[in-house]
Amino acid sequence: MKFLVNFHVLEYRNNSTNVAISINVHVPKLQNVLSFCFSESVITMCQHTLKSNLKNRFGYVFEGLDKAGNSTLLNRIYTELYITEGTPAEVSCKHEVKLIERAFLRPTKPELTIRREDIFKCSTGRDKPVRTVMTEGVAGIGKTVLTKKFALDWAEGNIYQHIQFIFPLSFRELNMLMREKFSLVELIHLLFPEIKEAGIHIFEEFRVLFIFDGLDECRFDLDLKTKEVLTDVTEPASLDVILTNLMKGKLLPSAQVWITTRPAAAHQIPPELVDLVTEVRGFNDPQKEEYFRKRFTEKEESRRIISHINSSRSIFIMCHIPVFCWITATVLEDAIKTNQERDLPKSLTEMYVYFLVVLSKVKNIKYDGRTDIDTFWTPETKDTIQSLGKLAFEQLMKGNLFFYESDLTECGIDVRAASVYSGVFTEIFQEERGLFHENVFCFVHLSIQEFLAALHVHLTFTNTGINLLAGEESASTTFEDFHQCAVDKAVQSPNGHLDLFLRFLLGLSLETNQTFLQGLITVKGSESSSSQNTVQYIKKKIGENVCIMKNNNLFHCLSELKDCSLVKEIQAILRPGKLPADKLPPAKWATLVNIILSSKEKLDEFYLNKYFESDNAATGLLSCCNLTDMSCSGLASALQSKCLLLKELDLSNNDLKDSGVKLLCEGLRSPHCTLETLSLSGCLITKEGCADLVSSLRLNPSHLKKLDVSYNHLEECGVKHFSTGQKDLKLALQTLTLDPSSTHKNLILSDNNRKVTVGGEQQPYPDHPERFDVLEQLMCADGLTGRCYWEVEWRGKVHIAVTYRGIKRKGENDDCSLGKNDESWSLLCSDDGHSGLHKNEMASIYGALSNRVGVYLDWPGGILSFFAVSSGKMTHLHTFHAKFTEPVYPAFRITTQPTGSSLFFSHIL
Numbered sequence: 001m002k003f004l005v006n007f008h009v010l011e012y013r014n015n016s017t018n019v020a021i022s023i024n025v026h027v028p029k030l031q032n033v034l035s036f037c038f039s040e041s042v043i044t045m046c047q048h049t050l051k052s053n054l055k056n057r058f059g060y061v062f063e064g065l066d067k068a069g070n071s072t073l074l075n076r077i078y079t080e081l082y083i084t085e086g087t088p089a090e091v092s093c094k095h096e097v098k099l100i101e102r103a104f105l106r107p108t109k110p111e112l113t114i115r116r117e118d119i120f121k122c123s124t125g126r127d128k129p130v131r132t133v134m135t136e137g138v139a140g141i142g143k144t145v146l147t148k149k150f151a152l153d154w155a156e157g158n159i160y161q162h163i164q165f166i167f168p169l170s171f172r173e174l175n176m177l178m179r180e181k182f183s184l185v186e187l188i189h190l191l192f193p194e195i196k197e198a199g200i201h202i203f204e205e206f207r208v209l210f211i212f213d214g215l216d217e218c219r220f221d222l223d224l225k226t227k228e229v230l231t232d233v234t235e236p237a238s239l240d241v242i243l244t245n246l247m248k249g250k251l252l253p254s255a256q257v258w259i260t261t262r263p264a265a266a267h268q269i270p271p272e273l274v275d276l277v278t279e280v281r282g283f284n285d286p287q288k289e290e291y292f293r294k295r296f297t298e299k300e301e302s303r304r305i306i307s308h309i310n311s312s313r314s315i316f317i318m319c320h321i322p323v324f325c326w327i328t329a330t331v332l333e334d335a336i337k338t339n340q341e342r343d344l345p346k347s348l349t350e351m352y353v354y355f356l357v358v359l360s361k362v363k364n365i366k367y368d369g370r371t372d373i374d375t376f377w378t379p380e381t382k383d384t385i386q387s388l389g390k391l392a393f394e395q396l397m398k399g400n401l402f403f404y405e406s407d408l409t410e411c412g413i414d415v416r417a418a419s420v421y422s423g424v425f426t427e428i429f430q431e432e433r434g435l436f437h438e439n440v441f442c443f444v445h446l447s448i449q450e451f452l453a454a455l456h457v458h459l460t461f462t463n464t465g466i467n468l469l470a471g472e473e474s475a476s477t478t479f480e481d482f483h484q485c486a487v488d489k490a491v492q493s494p495n496g497h498l499d500l501f502l503r504f505l506l507g508l509s510l511e512t513n514q515t516f517l518q519g520l521i522t523v524k525g526s527e528s529s530s531s532q533n534t535v536q537y538i539k540k541k542i543g544e545n546v547c548i549m550k551n552n553n554l555f556h557c558l559s560e561l562k563d564c565s566l567v568k569e570i571q572a573i574l575r576p577g578k579l580p581a582d583k584l585p586p587a588k589w590a591t592l593v594n595i596i597l598s599s600k601e602k603l604d605e606f607y608l609n610k611y612f613e614s615d616n617a618a619t620g621l622l623s624c625c626n627l628t629d630m631s632c633s634g635l636a637s638a639l640q641s642k643c644l645l646l647k648e649l650d651l652s653n654n655d656l657k658d659s660g661v662k663l664l665c666e667g668l669r670s671p672h673c674t675l676e677t678l679s680l681s682g683c684l685i686t687k688e689g690c691a692d693l694v695s696s697l698r699l700n701p702s703h704l705k706k707l708d709v710s711y712n713h714l715e716e717c718g719v720k721h722f723s724t725g726q727k728d729l730k731l732a733l734q735t736l737t738l739d740p741s742s743t744h745k746n747l748i749l750s751d752n753n754r755k756v757t758v759g760g761e762q763q764p765y766p767d768h769p770e771r772f773d774v775l776e777q778l779m780c781a782d783g784l785t786g787r788c789y790w791e792v793e794w795r796g797k798v799h800i801a802v803t804y805r806g807i808k809r810k811g812e813n814d815d816c817s818l819g820k821n822d823e824s825w826s827l828l829c830s831d832d833g834h835s836g837l838h839k840n841e842m843a844s845i846y847g848a849l850s851n852r853v854g855v856y857l858d859w860p861g862g863i864l865s866f867f868a869v870s871s872g873k874m875t876h877l878h879t880f881h882a883k884f885t886e887p888v889y890p891a892f893r894i895t896t897q898p899t900g901s902s903l904f905f906s907h908i909l
């Protein structure tokens with residue numbers, strides 16, 4: 001019998017080696033062996049070709065202006081991105097501008113970061129293997145570059161070599177196929193001809209990863225809930241059916257799938273289909289600097305650029321978006337080259353105006369062969385920008401980020417000119433493919449669309465007096481009316497889609513920006529009275545507005561208008577420790593936050609408590625702010641506000657007491673309260689406050705997921721309230737526990753490590769470097785840096801102390817002995833009375849003697865106080881004042897004489 005393996009001639013271009021294979025096999029017994037060996041080598045060669053094609057495709061990237069000219073090596077410019085890991089339930093539909101704003105804020109909980117190369121790794125924390133990963137991120141944050149780098153790393157043999165085929169696809173390409181029918185195999189063959197040429201039709205036996213980049217650009221219906229089922233990889237179907245089934249795991253269940261998307265489109269994939277959600281958050285601060293160091297290899301140049309970026313808070317913040325880094329780099333490079341360093345752009349509008357100027361200059365020199373760089377606004381350039389502006393505005397109002405050639409033609413844009421303008425426009429297809437006929441366009445970043453839209457609206461108003469924002473292109477009389485109308489529109493927009501647009505529109509009214517664009521726009525400047533009226537109008541809106549996000553944006557508008565009056569007003573009362581509660585109405589808190597963030601201080605140093613004299617604030621980070629029970633009514637009304645979408649509130653280490661908690665509960669009971677995490681650690685709450693908390697959480701059980709009531713005075717029965725309260729609530733009730741490994745061998749721990757007695761003989765504890773070996777001492781396992789209260793019952797003779805962790809453990813010198821060195825503070829308790837001991841200096845204490853001692857630590861305030869507790873009454877014994885520089889640990893010493901000495905922690909919750 002003749003067995004014929006009838007392959008097409010296979011052609012592999014590997015450097016200059018061409019290999020042609022055609023095989024006839026006549027010996028049936030050898031069939032299996034040979035076909036196995038053959039297919040192994042075919043697969044290896046096919047992989048090799050795929051990898052080398054991917055290296056060609058992704059080894060170089062075109063960054064904006066370079067598109068028509070030189071490309072850049074991806075490995076040379078690639079800067080690590082900050083990627084966080086979430087859970088599928090966190091698939092979001094947040095608005096992009098808000099996500100950008102979020103970069104301003106300090107994270108209130110630790111974030112789980114993930115490295116690029118670990119995205120598909122099985123980690124111990126995951127309960128099942130990762131099949132489908134969804135990566136979210138706002139426009140220009142680096143999702144596409146991330147997937148390219150991933151595929152390139154694979155092609156270069158650096159990561160995931162157990163995956164046999166990676167197929168990177170973009171929805172931009174796939175949109176072009178939405179009217180066709182293919183089987184999955186045909187689709188792969190069409191897009192990866194090397195696979196077809198190798199004759200590979202079966203993928204079930206291979207490890208395959210599909211990368212789908214840009215779900216937000218998908219123009220066909222991906223209705224994952226209702227689509228028909230498709231399991232056969234050779235059965236033709238429409239693209240939506242193929243993709244839906246691939247994502248659901250019905251089609252080629254062995255394959256892995258990676259989808260990237262802007263946040264607004266993420267909800268299209270139901271969470272149950274996603275094993276892992278990651279979010280690209282752009283560059284963190286060190287990564288921003290690394291980007292510029294890679295981009296500017298000359299040390300002095302990169303130093304100057306980084307120092308300029310650091311000097312402008314709003315530019316520094318925006319630089320967490322890689323595409324904005326690229327814009328900034330382009331602008332600053334030009335400014336330095338042309339010696340305009342002194343006037344480097346500081347506001348966003350200035351940066352974008354400059355960017356447009358750079359693009360036009362480059363276009364003139366590179367494409368039109370001009371040398372007269374001073375007259376860069378040629379009639380053609382002006383026409384293109386005006387048409388782009390029209391397109392940007394019309395599509396922004398419709399909420400569109402992607403446009404087809406027909407949209408461009410409607411706005412009078414010559415498609416060729418638009419492609420040349422690649423810094424503004426990106427032609428979406430891989431040109432080398434030549435597979436599709438229709439081109440799709442978008443602005444490289446939403447902010448560029450918003451800038452050009454604002455330019456268009458500004459130009460239309462100055463040239464014709466028509467206010468495009470006022471409905472039916474109505475004529476508006478003054479600049480002032482025009483701007484007020486824009487402010488109103490932006491404030492009313494429910495999703496903030498006109499926020500950046502408004503910033504640019506107001507920025508364009510400045511004469512300095514207009515002068516820069518002279519030739520493109522007529523310099524009119526804004527009359528100072530009208531500009532002043534706009535400023536007053538914005539300030540009035542800030543006063544009225546309770547929505548923090550809106551206020552943030554209005555504050556940015558004032559900086560675009562270079563108005564510092566509000567900043568000065570607030571700065572006048574903003575002195576560390578001097579901010580009186582009643583001077584700022586709640587609506588101005590957002591402005592205050594912005595002022596602090598816009599200052600040159602680093603984000604890490606932003607703690608509101610530094611500015612407080614006392615109460616009154618509605619923000620998430622209010623730990624150690626000297627808030628009292630009086631502050632809580634303000635907080636409660638803030639929690640009841642519809643506009644305050646506060647998820648986390650840290651009120652730890654404030655003297656709220658039960659009365660404060662009672663007031664706060666009013667807010668917690670409100671259906672508008674969105675709090676998910678509340679920290680009331682160290683707030684002097686007792687079982688009464690605890691009962692109030694439990695009852696209000698019962699009334700409004702939907703939101704709060706985590707409550708920290710550690711270091712309060714709850715007593716056992718208070719804790720019981722909680723255990724009979726909400727089932728789903730994660731409760732933090734941190735207790736102080738004694739550390740057995742520090743405990744001297746003569747001491748016996750019992751009662752859940754809360755009771756310490758002296759034993760008759762040494763205990764068989766193992767040797768440990770942290771064990772006190774001569775002095776009968778021991779300490780707690782956890783260090784404290786907040787405010788905390790605990791009580792101790794004692795018998796015989798004991799030291800009740802706190803110490804730094806570094807206290808010596810071996811021997812009996814003063815550096816081991818509690819209270820005899822500068823690392824520990826101790827209260828000596830015996831039937832003879834109490835005395836304080838620090839640095840071996842004894843402080844006599846007269847008066848009350850009690851076998852129950854209360855210890856109050858206020859670490860940030862540098863206070864350690866001891867009280868005699870008797871019949872519910874507390875009598876002050878002694879206070880140490882210290883500037884604590886490290887966490888302190890509760891510690892004890894129990895003397896063996898008199899016998900029977902012991903101590904017992906109580907109320908240590």
Ligand SMILES: Nc1ncnc2c1ncn2[C@@H]1O[C@H](COP(=O)(O)OP(=O)(O)OP(=O)(O)O)[C@@H](O)[C@H]1O
Pocket residue numbers: 062063064077078079080081137138139140141142143144145146214261262291322323324326444445
């Ligand atoms: N890791 C990186 N290192 C260096 N530059 C980067 C990196 N990521 C992104 N960039 C720059 O930012 C630009 C935009 O990135 P990218 O296209 O990946 O964004 P995106 O998140 O896919 O945006 P969109 O949602 O608009 O498609 C790139 O062209 C490049 O100039």
